[in-house]
Amino acid sequence: MSLSYEMENSGAWQTYLAQINRVAPYLEEDLIPFINTLKRPKRALIVDVPIVMDDGSIQHFEGYRVQHNLSRGPGKGGIRYHPDVELNEVMALSAWMTIKTAVLNLPYGGAKGGIRVDPRKLSPRELERLTRRFTTEISPIIGPQIDIPAPDVGTNADIMGWMMDTYSTIKGHTVTGVVTGKPVHLGGSLGRVRATGRGVFVTGLEVAKKINLTLEGSRIAVQGFGNVGSEAAYLFHKANAKVVCVQDHTGTIFNADGFDVKQLQDYVAIHKGVAGFPDATLIEDEAFWTVEMDILIPAALEGQITPERAQKLTAKLVLEGANGPTYPEAEDILLQRQIMIVPDVLCNAGGVTVSYFEWVQDMASYFWTEEEINERLDKLMIKAVEDVWHTADDKDCSLRTAAYILACERILKARKERGIFPG
Structure with missing residues (x-):
């Protein structure tokens, strides 16, 4: 990447804001007063994650969980373990989850989390300690009806299993629906990976x-x-x-x-x-x-x-x-x-779509075959393509702008209909 360009345009959040500004002229007039709700996260949590390393030393890592918008349902979004994780990036990723879930018309809002760490430099035991402490720190703002993490860059099904177990231990009973992307035998869904x-x-x-x-x-x-x-x-x-x-x-x-x-x-x-x-x-x-x-x-x-x-x-x-x-x-x-x-x-909304299927299966304690999951996934993805393509034709715009038009209308209509508390 060009270093000069990266420095002048530093931040995924700025990219997201530019995308929102581009879609604003296409929105219905009665939704415009609510558009600023998309330009700031609802909640951002920064946590210190101290762990005891295998050599007995104590190291501190910085972790994040951002909930961008919850107007259409619980927050949904992955947990990223990467040395470049920072708040600006997590904010943008949470906002893109807000848009993504709305494009697919899933009953979710957008969230994202992460820890600034190179997971390849940690032993399996250190990685587990890091995950369990991080889960404890963000536990007040996650839950199956509040905010549901999932895997992302640097995380996997095992890490989701540790998160689920830690949260369940805090609550005193098994809560499979607190995360998605878990191992199948712990309530994960076939086809998720x-x-x-x-x-x-x-x-x-x-x-x-x-x-x-x-x-x-x-x-x-x-x-x-x-x-x-x-x-x-x-x-x-x-x-x-x-x-x-x-x-x-x-x-x-x-x-x-x-x-x-x-x-x-x-x-x-x-x-x-x-x-x-x-x-x-x-x-x-x-x-x-x-x-x-x-x-x-x-x-x-x-x-x-x-x-x-x-x-x-x-x-x-x-x-x-x-x-x-x-x-x-x-x-x-x-x-x-x-x-x-x-x-x-x-x-790339296939992952969150099957995460939604996993959450539904956990809530019902009834699980589908991989064939059923793929069939449902393909149907939703094809429907979303048709919706976005039709909007692009109707508005004479790019597919991205069309996707944002669809998503922002759905999100802002929900915000408008819910109203502002207190009035």
Whole structure:
């Protein structure tokens, strides 16, 4: 990323505010007085997380839980463990969850949390201590009807299991619905791990049809090869597209004939990264953005597509598997170049959708098959694509603006109808 651009446009929160400002002119007049509720989080908690390390020393970590908006239901959003976690980022991620749940018309608001830590530098016991202490610190503001965490970057099902157990211990009884993304035998849902990647594929497939982009033989470039990027890549590979370039924290690999994605998944499971994969050429990281491609899937962190990179992209379709990967100024360039973007708040909403299914299953103590879950997921994702596409046609705007129009109308109507207390 261009350092000068990053410094001048520091903050995912600023990206989110720019997106809200862009959608304001499209909103119904009676909703405009309420739009400022979207420009500030409802609640932000910063906590100190002290733990005893394996060597007996005590270290302190900073943790966050932000609830952006709860007008449509409990907060929903992941917990991120990453050395770059900070309040500005968590605020933006919580706000994008508000929009995302509303685009899919799920009965949730938006929230997000995280700890500034490199989880790879902690032992399993240190990671558990960190998680349990953090859960204790944020326990007053979470709960199955208040705010429901889930996994995100650097966290997984095991961590969600520890969170659920810690919260349940505080409450004195088992509360499976306090988090989603748990191990299946602890009340987790089948299909949850692959849900976000599947949603990227389903939305990409639907939009490709609408822009007459033939999937068979299409060249795919994927940034990030975790749960989201690897599953999306695998499903596109199964649909006879060619995954020609993959980038992760270990490097960037290229093969013009396409990778066997299942073999790449197996390799990464062992070697913890794509670098060194056989039958691949290791290229410079910045060269990723100039590879000949038809579809780009940014599935890593936010702020990856800068104006400079947007000028170089050869893709016809961008599927935002990550949250906030595209700067607003970069999006303007992509749209001017007639490159279609499926925005994050629609494209990567498969994870929160199956999290919703998990929460419903926990509340009912009745669980569905993976086939049922995938069928319900596909149906909701396709319906959301149709709603957003219709709005974009009606308002003559981008898919992102259309998604925000839909979401903001739903959120602000709920805010208006609930009223302001005290009046």
